Amino acid sequence: MYRTYTCGELRIQNAGQSVTLAGWVQKVRNLGAMTFIDIRDRYGITQLVVAEGAGGAIRETAARLGREFVIQATGKVIERASKNPRMETGDIEVELTELRVLNQSATPPFTIEDNSDGGDEIRMKYRYLDLRRNPLKTALMLRHRMAIEIRNFLSEKGFLEIETPYLIRSTPEGARDFVVPSRMNPGQFYALPQSPQTFKQLLMVAGYDRYFQIVRCFRDEDLRADRQPEFTQIDCEMAFVEQDDVLATFEELARKMFDSVLGVKFEGAFPRMPYAEAMEKYGSDKPDIRFGMTFNDLTRQAQGHNFVVFDSAEYVGAIVAPGCAGYTRKQLDELTEFVKRPQIGAKGLVYVRCEEGGGFKSSVDKFYSQDDLSSWAEACGARAGDLILILAGDKRRTLTALGELRLEMGSRLGLRDPQQFAPLWVVDFPLLEWDEESQRFFAMHHPFTSPKPEDIPLMDSDPGKVRANAYDFVVNGVEVGGGSIRIHDSELQQKMFRTLGFTPEQAEAQFGFLMNAFRFGAPPHGGIAFGFDRWCALFGGADSIRDYIAFPKNNSGRDVMIDAPAPIDPAQLEELSIALREAPAEKK
Ligand code: ASP
Secondary structure (H helix, E strand, O other), X not given: OOOOOOOOOOOHHHOOOEEEEEEEEEEEEEOOOOEEEEXXXXXXXXXXXXXXXXXXXXXXXXXXXXXXXXXXXXXXXXEOOOOOOOOOOOOEEEEEEEEEEEEOOOOOOOOOOOOOOOOHHHHHHOHHHHOOOHHHHHHHHHHHHHHHHHHHHHHHOOOEEOOOOOOEOOOOOOOOOOEEEOXXXXXXXXXXXXXXXXXXXXXXXXXXXXXXEEEEEEOOOOOOOOOOOEEEEEEEEEEOOOHHHHHHHHHHHHHXXXXXXXXXXXXXXXXXXXXXXXXXXXXXXOOOOOOOOOOEEOHHHHOOOOOHHHHOOOEEEEEEEOOOOOOOHHHHHHHHHHHHOOOOOOOOOEEEEEOOXXXXXXXXXXXXXXXXXXXXXXXXXXXXXXXXXXXXXXXXXXXXXXXXXXXXXXXXXXXXXXXXOOEEEEEOOEOEEEEOOOOEEEEOOOOOEOEOHHHOOHHHHOHHHOEEOEEEEEEOOEEEEEEEEEOOOHHHHHHHHHHOOOOHHHHHHHHHHHHHHHOOOOOOEEEEEEEHHHHHHHHHOOOOOHHHOOOOOOOOOOEOOOOEOOOOOHHHHHHOOOOOOOOOOOOO
């Protein structure tokens, strides 16, 4: 046996035992007469000691150890003279009787400590070394734990885990596909699934009325902190259900996860907020409801005073930052800069200070009397000492910008505690979204989402007004999951494709298999998919999903460890009947 214990296991009760440990050298401290070696494995760190009376062979071996050497150490567990309460094994050390180098290590390019000295790129390149560090290990352990809990819960509820193919066909809706050339079918391509959506619906037609899969999905999109080109979904589908059944089932899953993984319990049902309300009050379809600071519509009150910015605006909206009346010029300038960033896109920021002694000071005093400002304060529920922040412009953009400003103020005021969780369901999403550029409607969720039955007539007269039986699961401003009740009637599905601007031929070519399946007795069905990486990051208190994925890609979609993507051999291209249009530019 290489080891009798792991490096995280020994306690004072083991004192007197002879043990063997195996692991990596974290640190060697040579104090002349004695040498201390920290040995590390996945489970922890144990201190080894080469005592004063140790034999020459052990001394020699200890002297040539370097960081990350792999060693096997045998010795006696003894109580430490100076205990280290910060280490789980800090009460003991192992006095060596034997020391063997199992393998040497080159000097690692960064320190393998909780706070490493290595930059992002170098740690990505040596990801297997980075993975030896505690923060990543804890993240992957959390991920494992969550996957097990999810599997157990769903299995107990009768869900079957069924795998669906990774080589499928490209579809025009949704994000950009990753494609894979087919050697056996020259000139033709598979696509990697953006999600198993159509397959899980076909499983419902097949009668597998409760399906789930913890599954990799692929989307060729620009990357952000919470996006990776390949990511994992907890994909679920149920037959013979309505929206309430799906929400109840997965609210139970979410509660179970919060409770068993974090020890967090919630009283009462998770709130449900219609999309329209989320936009009007929070300027976001994934509102962070850990704090209030909801929007106030001042459009009517603010107009008609010769202030052209407000007079020409479709919408004037305000939030109240409690206790911020004393914000300095500099702080207000910072906020103005913040809202003017291109990704937020507001033209400017108007403020009203509600002064402690009564009275108001604003950046628009020229246009508005104290009475006017007082009426705004009243409409917003602002009190003495508060600061009113106002944005104006085209409605949709202004709501979103005000939403960003709200989050910024929430962060500044410490209202977004990562230890506090505020889950909710956002419901009643619009079925369709108008795209100015292509002058057509797109499905807001996906083209298989069912309109609310009472809104179906609007599909012809006012498609933008149709609400869907679609829902998102949102926690702390993060969209953790989303799903919908599906269309299960081939006629309605065809109508949907028509509304999306497909000709019958295009619909047939892209989704004929699904509409064909629906001719053979498709049950009513619906489902949801959770972003597993995101859910893990949320529970781990992190903004980025990267650390919850063992081998992630960088911001340009590269795996810098294996150096992918990479050119392929001309012979491989030949075999695939692919000719590159031009030699790709030298890329580094
Ligand atoms: N397939 C959908 C998605 O990936 C989720 C669902 O509707 O179940 O967003």
